[in-house]
Amino acid sequence: MSQDNISKIKIAFLKFKEQLGELSEEQEKIISNFRRQLEKEKIERLRKDLKM
């Protein structure tokens, strides 16, 4: 195994890790948006209850 090939694999691993991190962030954003959506809906429900 040449050092050259090991370097390539190391770089590829760092990229893999970095992109996995980006996907993880994206996942967090989706969850966060959905939670906000639920919270908004909850507030709407409370408003309706108050009017009643």
Add this chain to the structure above:
Amino acid sequence: MNFEQKQKEDDLSLKEGTVLPEVSPEALPLTETEEIKELDLKSDAEIASFDEKADTVTPNVIGFGEKLGFTSDEVTSRMESSGTNSALSGIKDSASELYKSFKKIMAVGVLASMATTAEAQSAKNPTEELQTTSAQEQVVAGTPSSNERAHIEVKKDNPQRKAFESYDEYQKYVKAHPTYNLEGESEFDKLKIEAELNYIDADEQREWLAGIVHSKEYADKGKKFEGLSDKEIERRRDIAVSDKVRIQDQHHPLDAGVAGEYTPYNSGRPELEGKYILSPHTYLMNEPVAIHEGEHAITDDNKYMSRYAKNLYKEAYRPLSSDAKEDNEYFSNPTEMNARKRVLEYELEQKGIWKYGETFTKDHLKKAIELMNQDKLSEGTTDFLKRIKLKNLPKIMNTIAGKIDVTPENTQQDV
């Protein structure tokens, strides 16, 4: 001073009663095999941790919803209707693809090294050796059979590759192109590795494409259905083995978000004509971009496609109602359909469904659709299959070889 010498000197200088500091195994230099094994294990751990976290997302969100007063069913239904489930599932699939790509790079790197060692020789079994010999004889005879398509060496001699041989060569390359930003040597090391990773992937695809064009089946089909002369077939073979690929750099620009682009002749950009540029990240993608662009190079976009092929594609095109006008123009362009057809062929071979030269039947079509529905085909192939009348596909697969003719608009091409 090497490690052993240093150790001897340290041993001699030790005095009686000296307390040696503990040496952690991590502090010792790793062997190359250990380094690779460690990266392998790290990648497994990374994806396992990602998957574990992804699996807890839904229960956590349901728990959050319940605290707000929603029932579990209400949260689940909202996750579905809002597209949250499908977005999360898409992310999980993307992570899995990244993991597979990394494993592939590792395998390619290890195999490339093995090929230069005696270890690789001893790993060869007699059957493999026999197949190699047989394939070599077929190259000489020029008539490889469909079962044992000959391996065709493609040229790897373009100036950009040479630039990455050393920092000196790179400096010469950038000096030859005054608009290029000269990078520092450390930056060069990174660029070199990235370029080489892309070339490994692209060359593997180029070799497959060259193997198709050099096959007996290709010549037979070209002669029988499209009247190709031996000279024309040779010309196609020359294009297939020549080094037309470049990785995006300042001298080879690519718009953001574009994976690859071929520049046809007479396009007004002589420095790029006949070449195709790949994004530096294609090696991380699940798209055989070099095959797609390589096919454009062989037909010089639409220029050398026969009227027969163009008509066949035109008749088969089925626009999607969701496509905008520009999408329609792009996907219905015969050269785009032809490039995607070649990628479909590659993917069906890779998955062991069908082999070039074999008659493409309804069963093959059914299997291709199944793969598409399971998201197991590339985006380009999926785009093609979604926009084609499926009943027309067997005729396309069985009669179009990717025609090049002496006179591009020859009307005598109908089968």
